[in-house]
Amino acid sequence: MGDVLRQSAEFSDQEIVDSQETGIEQPSFLTPAEQVRFEQLLAEVEGQPPAEDIIEADFAELSPEQRRQIVALEAEYNDQRDEVKAVVANRKLQLLGRAVLRVAKFFDLNTKDKLMTAALEIIPYVGLGYAVFGKRVVIDRDPQTQRRSINFEDISVIDRVIYLVGEVLASGHALRGALNSLKREGMKKVMLKAGQEIAQNTSKLLVTRGRQGLKREFGGFLSGKNQNIGDQEKSQEFDQN
Amino acid sequence: MIDLEKLVALLTKAEMPAGELEAWKKIIPLLSLEQIEELMDILLSEQVQLAGLREEYLAKARQIVESN
Structure with missing residues (x-):
């Protein structure tokens, strides 16, 4: 995962050239009123615990075979979750990278x-x-x-x-x-x-x-x-x- | 026009460390609307995938428990 993060944090020179060639876009941002609303909504939901599905079962009462299966299942589940999270982290970093590149371009420091x-x-x-x-x-x-x-x-x-x-x-x-x-x-x-x-x-x-x-x-x-x-x-x- | 309610719901439901959430709260106002929409897509796709995995995990775990 570290490699994925490192790779995504790096930007190719080609990307820099591409951004220069495409010209200056004029992005729009949240208005001050929208920013205030965003902060209000965040404050409203802060502290609310997330809903959790649970299975009512006592691990100690399970047979050794069931325990082995549950442990294996959990390991597989955790691996799949890690894979999803690695891809998402990569995409988030790319998004942030483009935002940083845009700031660099604004300050004319993008090469x-x-x-x-x-x-x-x-x-x-x-x-x-x-x-x-x-x-x-x-x-x-x-x-x-x-x-x-x-x-x-x-x-x-x-x-x-x-x-x-x-x-x-x-x-x-x-x-x-x-x-x-x-x-x-x-x-x-x-x-x-x-x-x-x-x-x-x-x-x-x-x-x-x-x-x-x-x-x-x-x-x-x-x-x-x-x-x-x-x-x-x-x-x-x-x-x- | 960004659906702020949806954005906040996606952010608060997202599985991320508290530090990352705090960072996004500060970063989002600096992002363009297009980038915010992209972030929402990323968060939504993450949550859909994680929910699918969790459902699958729970169903299989139930099967194992009930197979006794």
Whole structure:
């Protein structure tokens, strides 16, 4: 069953490509009123015990042969139930996977390259690491076993320079700053600060990409709104003049 | 339009750990209507299959008990 769960939790690159090619769907969701009703209904049924069928028989009064048959029957029943549950768990995970993929697509983080670019934006000095060590982290999928593995990929000298220049431009004198911080404040404080910085950068990135996602999916509506705002600004400028 | 009564009945009758049920309660409002319908199909099919297995099990168990 563990294999089934693992397999279903993994998504093929083909699925990612397919979702890109099919374009952006416009799903509808529960309305706020429906969400409230959903919660009310859940609260109403909470605590109610499920109905159970039972057979009135004392196991101790059964003959050894009957007991053996009942035990075998139960084992068979439990195996069949496990099979059904494994299939259902697989389908539920696929459903959740598609929901997660949709969120990733909304944030424009639905391909390996986009995720790696985002990592560069989020994690301080990751580009410096790529530049210094000449390798970058890639997540690969084995076409036969479908298992994902993390590998280090060699990058070209040009890429290393690009990473380095990008890092220096983005973070200033990154290496010197990092070393000075380590000397001054110790590893624990530096790591804590880095964690805070990653959290801040992540939220900035998600806000930016969330805005882009909204613009992409509700572009017409937003551009109309922005146009109105632009018109207002223009008219204010005109009034001032 | 989702039949919320049916959704809640399917969720509460489903054989799942309390943690999973709590998780679905939080996840469902985030799912699209199409995905909620798919979830309902999954839960319904699970319950139909499990009920069938249980009926079969009970019938066979009765036969064994009454064969004394």
